[in-house]
Amino acid sequence: MAHVVILGAGTGGMPAAYEMREQLGTEHKITVINSVDYFQFVPSNPWLAVGWRKRNDITFPIAPYLKKKSIDFIADVATEIDAENNKVTVKDGQTIDYDYLLITTGPRLAFEEVEGSGPHGGHSHSVCTVDHAEMVYQEFEKLCENPGHVVVGAMPFASCFGPAYEFAFILDTALRKRKVRNKVPITMVTSEPYIGHLGLGGVGDSKGLLESECRNRDIKWITNAKTTKLEAGKMSVDQLDDDGNVVKQHELSFEFAMMLPAFKGVDAVANVEGLCNPRGFVLIDEHQRNPKYPNIFSAGVCVAIPPVEATPVPTGAPKTGYMIESMVTAVVHNIRDELAGKPATHKGTWNAICLADMGDTGAAFVALPQIPPRNVNWFKKGKWVHYAKIGFEKYFLRKMKSGKSEPFYEKFMLKTLGIERLE
Secondary structure (H helix, E strand, O other): EEEEEEOOOOOOHHHHHHHHHHHHHOOOOEEEEEOOOOEEOHHHHHHOOOOOOHHHHHHHEEEHHHHHOOOOOEOOEEEEEEEOEEEEEEEOOOOEOOOEEEOOOOOOHHHHHHHHOOOOOOOOOOOHHHHHHHHHHHHHHHHHHOOOOEEEEEEOOOEEEOHHHHHHHHHHHHHHOOHHHHHHHHEEOOOOOOOOOOOOOOOOOOHHHHHHHHHHHHHHEOOOOEEEEEEOEEEEEEEEEOOOOOOEEEEEEEEEEEEEEEEEEHHHOOOOOOOEEEOOOOOOOOEEEEEOOOOEEOOOOOOOOOOOOOOOOOOOOOOHHHHHHHHHHHHHHHHHHHHHOOOOOOOOOOOOOEEEEEEEEEEEEEEEEOOOOOOOOEEEOOOHHHHHHHHHHHHHHHHHOOOOOOOOOOHHHHHHHOOOOOO
8 A cells, every 4th residue: 555645735736635536546545734724715815805705715624525535634734854764744743654745735925035025024915825815805995995005916036927917907896896996096016027928928919918908997017026125005116127127216105015925835845955946846857756756746836847938027937727737637647657567657738728807807818838939829808707717716616525536627628718629
């Protein structure tokens, strides 16, 4: 009997656990370790941040659902990985031995990289966790009572820009519904070299479409923005040119700021010599396996992939839902094959597909492959995307509670987007 340990129970780790049980059967042991005892559907956080969702709508306790599939669960923070001896230690001192380790932790939010940022003792907020989104909702209610300037955007080394655009447009819609939008100027401050870059070098006409959307919603923007410091009600930003030279320095006064932070690897993972790149993301080969430790696999936001292109302010490449889904499936099938005495041959994809809500409409993009030039380079806007994202939320939460491991993108997204194959 082999013991497979999955570190992380988010949108990668939970499906991985179910798919692993389905593929390995009951003869092998599976244990999931997660820092909190609940699953959170992170894509819905921008809705929670303006009161369109409640915490209970997008979270549920993990243990009862994993137990139904005979999957063990430990709700604790991993503090150390002994990769040489195949052990994981958690905060309470418990040590868990493994034969295979799958790392799906997601990122560590590196607020410390910009002085004064972050919701815990700093002066900015995020929508990266359900706890942070709840804090934003409190600020949203205060903003409606005492309107003022709002700054939304992404710090240097951010690698997932979609939630910043989503929150800006959702906030615009929510403020209009409250009849106070005219009292709340909004500025987008982003490390992207242009609006719609998205860490992908743009997709289709994402630049034109998102610039137009910002203009239509009276959202101003600063790009190539290197946020350097936050103080109470004040943000310092260096605006760079294409050569990386400072062309303008901004001091923005604000009533409220939501800035996506830089991402790094979680400490227990980043501290393992030879496992990660300098920012703590797990190094993997084409089969999702670490070259130094062949029984350690990784999938999702925590894997190391290069940026699509060099930018004046550092930006990372996003890992979208389809990428994560395909990475997880590749890992599961490779572990299954190795246990059967076969070589690992399955590969994930870095094709990018995304649904982004805009409050009263939405945008979807497909980049096949993620790095240009592409076979498919598609970006569309429409109210159907808004409804598709709501449908995706309900479907995914239902799937996680039912313990199903069926792929979402192959069965639903392709029909919705009118694409025959994701290759």
